[in-house]
Amino acid sequence: MGKASRKKQEQRARKASSVDVMDGGDPRARGEEALGRLLRSNTPGKISLAGAYAWGYAALGLAQQEGTDPDWHQEIDPLDILFLGTAWPKGFRDELEFANARDAWLRLLRGTVHGKGVQHFIREAVSVSEELGLPVDDVELMLALTGRLEAAGLDQRQLPRRLLPEVALQDCRAAHGPSLDLRLPDPPEDVKKRVRRFWEDGEEPWADDSPQAVLRDGLRRFHDMGLPVEDDSGVLLPALYAALMTKPGELLEDMGEHAWAWAVSLDEASPLVPVLDILLVAPELELSVAETLGHLFAVPAFTEPFPSDALIWTSSPGLALPRLAFGLGIPEVSTRDQAITPDLLDWVGMRTRMHLSAAARSNAADLDIEETDRAEETDSQRKEPDERWAERRESVRETVRQKISKASGSTAAGRRRSDRPVERIWNADGSSEIWISTNTPQGKELKEALESQINAFRDKFGREPAPDDPLFFDLDADKPTRITKKDFDDMLRRMAERAAEMGVDPAFFHAWREVGYVVTEETRSGFTTAEVIAFNRALARHQEACE
Numbered sequence: 001m002g003k004a005s006r007k008k009q010e011q012r013a014r015k016a017s018s019v020d021v022m023d024g025g026d027p028r029a030r031g032e033e034a035l036g037r038l039l040r041s042n043t044p045g046k047i048s049l050a051g052a053y054a055w056g057y058a059a060l061g062l063a064q065q066e067g068t069d070p071d072w073h074q075e076i077d078p079l080d081i082l083f084l085g086t087a088w089p090k091g092f093r094d095e096l097e098f099a100n101a102r103d104a105w106l107r108l109l110r111g112t113v114h115g116k117g118v119q120h121f122i123r124e125a126v127s128v129s130e131e132l133g134l135p136v137d138d139v140e141l142m143l144a145l146t147g148r149l150e151a152a153g154l155d156q157r158q159l160p161r162r163l164l165p166e167v168a169l170q171d172c173r174a175a176h177g178p179s180l181d182l183r184l185p186d187p188p189e190d191v192k193k194r195v196r197r198f199w200e201d202g203e204e205p206w207a208d209d210s211p212q213a214v215l216r217d218g219l220r221r222f223h224d225m226g227l228p229v230e231d232d233s234g235v236l237l238p239a240l241y242a243a244l245m246t247k248p249g250e251l252l253e254d255m256g257e258h259a260w261a262w263a264v265s266l267d268e269a270s271p272l273v274p275v276l277d278i279l280l281v282a283p284e285l286e287l288s289v290a291e292t293l294g295h296l297f298a299v300p301a302f303t304e305p306f307p308s309d310a311l312i313w314t315s316s317p318g319l320a321l322p323r324l325a326f327g328l329g330i331p332e333v334s335t336r337d338q339a340i341t342p343d344l345l346d347w348v349g350m351r352t353r354m355h356l357s358a359a360a361r362s363n364a365a366d367l368d369i370e371e372t373d374r375a376e377e378t379d380s381q382r383k384e385p386d387e388r389w390a391e392r393r394e395s396v397r398e399t400v401r402q403k404i405s406k407a408s409g410s411t412a413a414g415r416r417r418s419d420r421p422v423e424r425i426w427n428a429d430g431s432s433e434i435w436i437s438t439n440t441p442q443g444k445e446l447k448e449a450l451e452s453q454i455n456a457f458r459d460k461f462g463r464e465p466a467p468d469d470p471l472f473f474d475l476d477a478d479k480p481t482r483i484t485k486k487d488f489d490d491m492l493r494r495m496a497e498r499a500a501e502m503g504v505d506p507a508f509f510h511a512w513r514e515v516g517y518v519v520t521e522e523t524r525s526g527f528t529t530a531e532v533i534a535f536n537r538a539l540a541r542h543q544e545a546c547e
Contacts, residue, residue, distance in 0.1 A: 027132065028140065030147030038146070038155060044088055045166075048158050049117045050149035053078065056085030057142060071359040072098070072317050075352055077137040077335070078125045078145055079118070079321035087165040095356055096261035097175070099315045104174035105165050106320060107267060114163060117154055122325050124152050126333060135336045137318065174264050178277040180284055185274075187294030194297045195290055199230075209305045209533040211240060211275050212296075217529070218243030225252070233292045234283035237263060237276070244306075244529050245313060247350060254357045261315040271301040272310050308537075311530040313349035316356065322348075332485070341485050343516025346531070489513050507542035514538045 035054050042051025060081065063069035072095035076084070083102040092098040109115035125136055125145055134141040149155060161167055169175050188194065198216060218239030219229040227235050241259035242252075250258075263276040275296060282292040296302045314323070322333040322340045333340045340348055438444050453472065457465045461480060465471065470482035492513040499506035512518040519527055519535040527535075 027128075027144035027147060031143035031145070034147040034150055035143070037150070041155070045161065045164065046158060047086065047164075048155045049082060049114065049121060050146075050152075050155035052085035052159070053082045053121070053149060053154075054085065054146060055088050056081035056083070057146060059084055059088045070094070072356055075137075075317040075356065077318050077321045078142055079122060079324070080317050081142065082118075082121065083165070086159065090166060094360070095317055096257065096315050099317055099319065100174040100261060100265045101165060101169055101172075102320055103265060103314055104169055104172050106324070108163060108168050112163075113157065114159060117157065119324070119328060120152055121149070121154060122321055122328060123330075124148050124154075125321065126325055126330055129334055135334045136321065137335050173268055173273075177260070177264050178280050180281055182277055182281055184278060184281075184295045185298035187298055191294040191297060195293050198293060209529075209536070210303050211272065211301065211306065212303050214243045214306075214529055215240045230289055232283070233279075233287050233289050236282065236289065236292060237279040240279065244311075245350075247354070247528060250354060251357070258315075258353065258357075262313065265315045266310060270307055270309055271304075272307050274299045275302050306530075306533060308534075311534055312346045313353055316349055316352040318352060319345065319349050339485075341516070343485075343514065346534075347516075350528075505543065505546075507539055507546050510542040510546075511535060511538035514542075 035057065038051050038054035039058060042048060042055065044055065047055065060069070060073060060076075063073065075095070080098075080102065083105060084098075086105070087101070092101065106115075106118065109118055125141075128134075128141055128145050128148060129136040129138075132141060132144060134144075198212065201213075201216065215236065218241075219235070221243060222235055222239050223229045229235055229239065238255040238259040241262055242250075242255050245262060246255070246258075260280070263280055266273055266276065278292060278295050278299070282295075287295075301307075314320070318335070322335075323345060325333050326342045326345070331341065337348075338344070438447055450471070454465060457469070457471070457473065457480070460473070460475070465480070469480045472483055474481040474483050474487070492509045495502075496506040496509035496513075499509060508518070515531075515535050515538050517527070517531065517535065519532050524532060
């Protein structure tokens, strides 16, 4: 296509986009018409980005009609649907395999014309969301978006077979993990000394933000719970993951599965991958813990700070679109649950991970009950759910999962009991509560401050706050309205400007604004090690910038 033709096509796309909402037409009707056209003009294996979205949308509807849609389908957004369509009719064992495959595929498209098409798709999705006033993952919006893709030119270029997931992800680490033929680095000459020091050192993981320090902390937690931390290399990866990424409410029985998903989710170019690959293959190669540590000490990244990409959970539906949107300069993505901003992305991922794990356990229990009730049915009638759950169990290394589950039962991940005045108590489904100890001066001060805020709500609105009402609200609004991120950021900027008068480092407020939370001695127990590391790094950057 020449420059003139391309320019005309872009003009048509912009014109169609501006007319869609303004012409008084029905976005749903246009979406249904476009869906039919795209399904007729695209077939699996011969598909454009717009066609992939249409097939993904149709696959969702079919699964819903047949009652075979898993819980994680409720969490997907338009970009997830597009990827689902590129892979259809192939299915996925669970949300972890799906999300890792999605991200690996999106990485393959970077720098290609199809990668630019994905960026255009994301802009269209957010644009439709803003114009219709609907969350980006709303069902009505997803159908309306279908009516915009042809005008945007996303039906014009077919994806080559080499970039379709079936071919492109055939030997992908994110889908299959590292090869067992992986050549492990030779241990250093002083390996025995290093291993001995590893077990003896007592530095906190946030003081030395390296995999070595965090792994040691995780192994201590597991040791306190009775796991064989010095005898079985299968506990090393879950220990690293648990100490770095998990909230206290997450169950140990999920650690093996989640640790595996997190480890294979990283871009193969990440310096942490050699460390994670050793941890992934060690139990299968029947390496001892000491042997595994010896190989780890041969990798520089084991004793260096964690790369930033390893501190964020990405292996869930609904996370890729906002993450890529932020990279395009889009400041906010509206979803059914909340408006996501860059500082909230990791929190949303954590909550989705915990929520879907709780739902999977509930469904597994329901399946067990159904199987008992149908004990008289034939083998052929019982085969499908059996196979489905067998495949799910095979998504992680069986030796790791069994050892963690056997020792843990349904207990939460180990965390030293906090004596802080304020602590967030996490539930297994991702919900949480704030616990305030009024036995400490800080706790009493916080309790008084919250009571003062409640009184301010009563004075402003003449009633008691309801459970869904914001405790911190817009003072100028007639109805209880949560303060916006912009308002909160502006407040933190003003506090940073007056920080010197208060005897506080202004970098403290700038870091708070960047990551979306603040870590202090009193609040540290409510955060993961990854969150503490991220805050400390932001604080250090702003301190350096203020010098």
